[in-house]
Amino acid sequence: MVKDILAACSFVIAKRSLREGINAMASPADSDRCVRLLINHLSSLKGSILIVADENWSDEDWSSVTKLTNYNINVLTNRWNVFLNAKAAGLDSLFNDFNFSHYSSEQFDSVIYRVSKERATTYHVINQVVRILKSRAELYLSGKKNDGIKNYVKQSSTLFGHRSQAKKFGSDYFASILKNNSLNSSLPDKSYAKLRRVQTLNQGKYLSKPGIFGWDKIDRGSAFLIENLPDFIKTLGVSPKTVLDLGCGYGYIACEASNHDFQYIMATDNNAAAITACKKNFERLLKGNYDVVASDAGGMINKSFDLILCNPPFHQGFSVKPSFISKFLSSTSNLLSQSGCAIFVVNKFIPIDQIALQYFNEVKVMKSTESFKLIKLKFGKSDIK
Numbered sequence: 001m002v003k004d005i006l007a008a009c010s011f012v013i014a015k016r017s018l019r020e021g022i023n024a025m026a027s028p029a030d031s032d033r034c035v036r037l038l039i040n041h042l043s044s045l046k047g048s049i050l051i052v053a054d055e056n057w058s059d060e061d062w063s064s065v066t067k068l069t070n071y072n073i074n075v076l077t078n079r080w081n082v083f084l085n086a087k088a089a090g091l092d093s094l095f096n097d098f099n100f101s102h103y104s105s106e107q108f109d110s111v112i113y114r115v116s117k118e119r120a121t122t123y124h125v126i127n128q129v130v131r132i133l134k135s136r137a138e139l140y141l142s143g144k145k146n147d148g149i150k151n152y153v154k155q156s157s158t159l160f161g162h163r164s165q166a167k168k169f170g171s172d173y174f175a176s177i178l179k180n181n182s183l184n185s186s187l188p189d190k191s192y193a194k195l196r197r198v199q200t201l202n203q204g205k206y207l208s209k210p211g212i213f214g215w216d217k218i219d220r221g222s223a224f225l226i227e228n229l230p231d232f233i234k235t236l237g238v239s240p241k242t243v244l245d246l247g248c249g250y251g252y253i254a255c256e257a258s259n260h261d262f263q264y265i266m267a268t269d270n271n272a273a274a275i276t277a278c279k280k281n282f283e284r285l286l287k288g289n290y291d292v293v294a295s296d297a298g299g300m301i302n303k304s305f306d307l308i309l310c311n312p313p314f315h316q317g318f319s320v321k322p323s324f325i326s327k328f329l330s331s332t333s334n335l336l337s338q339s340g341c342a343i344f345v346v347n348k349f350i351p352i353d354q355i356a357l358q359y360f361n362e363v364k365v366m367k368s369t370e371s372f373k374l375i376k377l378k379f380g381k382s383d384i385k
Contacts, residue, residue, distance in 0.1 A: 032056045034142040037174045038112045041140060042068040047109030050132070052098070052125055053077040053086070055270075056114045062089035074108075076100070078211065078272040081296035095294070097211060097272040099193070100128040107132050115143035115152055120210035122148075124192035126156050130179070139177045141166075149173045155187055195280055201252070207280050208250040211273030213313065218252060221372045222311045225345040226256045228367055228374060229309075232343065233260060240306030244268070244335060246298050246328070251278035253309050255285045265290045266305070268298055298331040308332055308342040314350045325355050332377065333359040342377040 075086040075093040083095035143149030161180035166173040245254035248267035362378035
């Protein structure tokens with residue numbers, strides 16, 4: 001009876017602390033609210049802490065995170081921009097495809113994780129946390145209802161041997177799961193870490209894996225770009241020699257474009273899983289001079305290109321901020337040679353045309369379907385009337 005009363009009081013205090021923390025700390029305008037739930041809980045944690053961070057953490061001010069606790073914070077992230085920002089804030093950070101092998105068994109007193117958009121990624125992370133979390137230590141999860149957070153908490157509770165429920169804060173959910181014991185089973189993560197030949201990708205031509213957007217299909221927008229690339233190259237007069245695939249994914253656009261005998265091809269992506277898959281596909285399918293590098297929308301690449309091909313991550317059903325569109329266009333303007341040309345394929349609803357005029361003199365819709373449009377970008381005089 002006394003234990004039940006104490007437990008109830010502890011929950012009320014914890015919930016009040018979280019609410020007070022949210023109200024007291026001004027959140028960045030673009031910050032993910034579920035991430036803020038976790039950050040505002042940091043000040044109550046002690047010992048060694050691991051933050052598992054994906055693209056949901058992209059808008060965080062990591063310097064503010066370091067001020068919330070005097071204890072040791074490690075960051076494991078699969079996003080290059082998150083890695084750079086966390087490292088610049090002085091945090092011990094790793095960039096990879098959520099490879100936890102760098103951490104020893106029962107190393108951490110706390111792990112905090114805002115669940116990912118993809119189920120296989122979330123299952124993989126939870127499976128790995130079982131090993132690296134100390135006995136009687138806690139995993140802190142947050143997410144929204146449509147992320148499947150309630151189900152993740154239920155499954156983690158079974159795996160960790162501790163009954164827990166997700167607590168609601170507005171439209172967001174937060175839970176802590178104590179590691180009492182770990183079962184010998186694991187959650188079905190589709191063998192997350194394994195690169196595999198996917199039959200739906202040109203009859204198994206390409207290797208891919210979970211953790212890459214559209215990892216098991218050929219994106220229709222990318223296919224539309226490649227289908228029209230030969231006719232576009234004919235209109236250039238001079239064939240481009242150097243090509244950049246900006247936001248390469250597993251490398252479909254770059255590999256298919258390589259049939260045009262370019263002298264040099266570079267591919268870049270912000271996602272560690274994409275970099276891993278693209279490198280392997282380049283090794284298998286490309287001949288000649290090429291590179292695959294991690295970057296945030298091409299930032300910090302010190303080369304210029306005759307041709308830039310891009311299917312940016314502006315997708316139907318996801319919020320697309322003008323600032324995000326501008327980041328890709330600004331980077332393209334920095335990477336494109338003065339006589340070069342860029343081709344973007346985007347959903348028809350994306351307002352890229354007017355934003356692009358801030359960076360390029362020529363912005364032209366080359367071709368469109370009911371779903372997509374191909375946008376030509378150049379520094380030369382516009383021929384739009």
